Amino acid sequence: MTHDHIIDLVxxxxxxxxxPADLRARVIAALPPTRRPRWIRMTIPAGAIAALAxxxxxxxxxxxxxxxxxxxxxxxxxxxxxxxxxxxxxxxEASAGATTGPLDRWTVGPLDRVDVPLPSRVAPLEExxxxxxxxxxxxxxxxxxxxxxxxxxxxxxxxxxDARSGGRE
Amino acid sequence: MSPxxxxxxxxxxxxxxxxxxxxxxxxxxxxxxxxxxxRAKAGDQAAxxxxxxxxxxxxxxxxxxxxxxxxxxxxxxxxxxxxAWRNLEGFRGDAAFRTWLLTIVWRKALDRRRSRLLWWKxxxxxxxxxxxxxxxxxxxxxxxxxxxxxxxxxxxRAEISKLSPTLRDTLVLAASGEYTYDEIAAMLxxxxxxxxxxxxxxxxxxxxxxxx
Numbered sequence: 001m002t003h004d005h006i007i008d009l010v011x012x013x014x015x016x017x018x019x020p021a022d023l024r025a026r027v028i029a030a031l032p033p034t035r036r037p038r039w040i041r042m043t044i045p046a047g048a049i050a051a052l053a054x055x056x057x058x059x060x061x062x063x064x065x066x067x068x069x070x071x072x073x074x075x076x077x078x079x080x081x082x083x084x085x086x087x088x089x090x091x092x093e094a095s096a097g098a099t100t101g102p103l104d105r106w107t108v109g110p111l112d113r114v115d116v117p118l119p120s121r122v123a124p125l126e127e128x129x130x131x132x133x134x135x136x137x138x139x140x141x142x143x144x145x146x147x148x149x150x151x152x153x154x155x156x157x158x159x160x161x162d163a164r165s166g167g168r169e
Numbered sequence: 170m171s172p173x174x175x176x177x178x179x180x181x182x183x184x185x186x187x188x189x190x191x192x193x194x195x196x197x198x199x200x201x202x203x204x205x206x207x208r209a210k211a212g213d214q215a216a217x218x219x220x221x222x223x224x225x226x227x228x229x230x231x232x233x234x235x236x237x238x239x240x241x242x243x244x245x246x247x248x249x250x251x252x253a254w255r256n257l258e259g260f261r262g263d264a265a266f267r268t269w270l271l272t273i274v275w276r277k278a279l280d281r282r283r284s285r286l287l288w289w290k291x292x293x294x295x296x297x298x299x300x301x302x303x304x305x306x307x308x309x310x311x312x313x314x315x316x317x318x319x320x321x322x323x324x325x326r327a328e329i330s331k332l333s334p335t336l337r338d339t340l341v342l343a344a345s346g347e348y349t350y351d352e353i354a355a356m357l358x359x360x361x362x363x364x365x366x367x368x369x370x371x372x373x374x375x376x377x378x379x380x381x
Contacts, residue, residue, distance in 0.1 A: 003372070003375075003376035003379065004372050004376070006321070006322075006325055007325055007329070007340070007344070007371075007372050007375050007376065008343075008344040008372075009322075009344075010322050010325040010326050010329065011329055011340050011341045011343075011344035011345070012341075012344045012345050012346060014233075014234070014237070014326065014329070014341055015230045015231075015233045015234045015341055015345045015347075016230075016345075017229070017230065017233055017239060017242075018226065018229075019225045019226055019228075019229035019230075019243070019246065020229075020243055023221070023229065023246060023247065024218055024221045024222055024225065026243075026247050027218070027221050027247055027250040027254075028214060028217075028221075030247060030251050031217070031251060031254050032254075032255070
């Protein structure tokens with residue numbers, strides 16, 4: 001008999017024992033009374049996941065509506081300068097009797113650079129004829145007629161620029 | 170061979186293949202087990218009780234290998250069977266039911282061992298523990314040889330208990346003769362080659378300490 005045989009023998013005897021006679025009865029007594037069918041156990045987590053998905057979808061919809069709302073009202077839309085440039089031609093066309101359609105585009109082409117020497121005296125603005133614009137599409141949204149009163153301005157005198165300072169004062 | 174080994178060989182008259190018997194190894198799932206599994210999955214507790222009958226011995230011994238105390242092994246075995254019942258529908262048959270069950274009981278036993286620090290208490294025998302070395306000593310023909318055999322076997326057991334948990338668990342499971350190496354690998358979630366190395370290493374360490 002070798003060392004290995006002795007070691008194996010002793011090691012085996014460390015686990016050589018019979019289970020208690022009542023082990024089966026103890027196990028059966030400890031089993032849950034009834035086991036739910038698989039489809040019921042699957043339905044509960046599936047329902048929870050579906051409910052969470054619906055809540056997330058509704059929350060996302062509300063969030064999108066809130067985030068898109070201010071943009072329509074102008075806070076996230078084109079800046080004031082762009083709006084002025086777009087509206088101004090439309091107003092000009094309206095004042096000239098042109099047919100105005102719905103304003104569905106905000107894009108404006110690049111402006112040409114014009115090098116014109118600044119006059120030292122600016123003439124007063126011409127008298128503006130009162131302007132009336134028909135309500136703009138879409139149908140159902142009405143805009144009250146806009147009346148612009150004529151402006152009366154005084155002549156503006158601008159002092160000549162000093163060439164030695166390079167215009168930076 | 171060392172002088173100690175010679176003396177043991179003179180004293181103990183044991184069959185040379187005593188450590189390699191494997192009477193309960195089940196290579197394939199039997200027809201009976203498959204039928205019982207189907208019924209148990211449908212909620213038949215009597216069928217599951219029959220499965221308990223068929224496997225309680227190996228389950229109990231597995232828990233005992235990890236815990237060392239019978240009371241704890243009984244509780245661990247019971248918990249393992251109950252958990253197996255709860256998870257029965259998750260058993261897909263990729264492995265044998267017996268292997269699946271052994272994996273559960275081994276995890277349960279390790280949980281208990283960690284939580285109660287039984288690993289450290291096991292080194293000392295309590296008065297109500299039956300000394301397995303009685304069987305070894307009983308094979309000796311004379312009182313003098315019996316005393317020597319007892320002493321030698323006690324030393325071997327002490328050295329086995331001093332092994333690291335990893336080596337000791339593997340050695341005890343392999344030496345028990347209840348499991349194939351594949352089953353031990355599945356229980357311990359360790360590659361088969363590592364299991365074989367651990368058994369060899371555990372034997373080598375114990376033998377060297379006995380010689381020393």
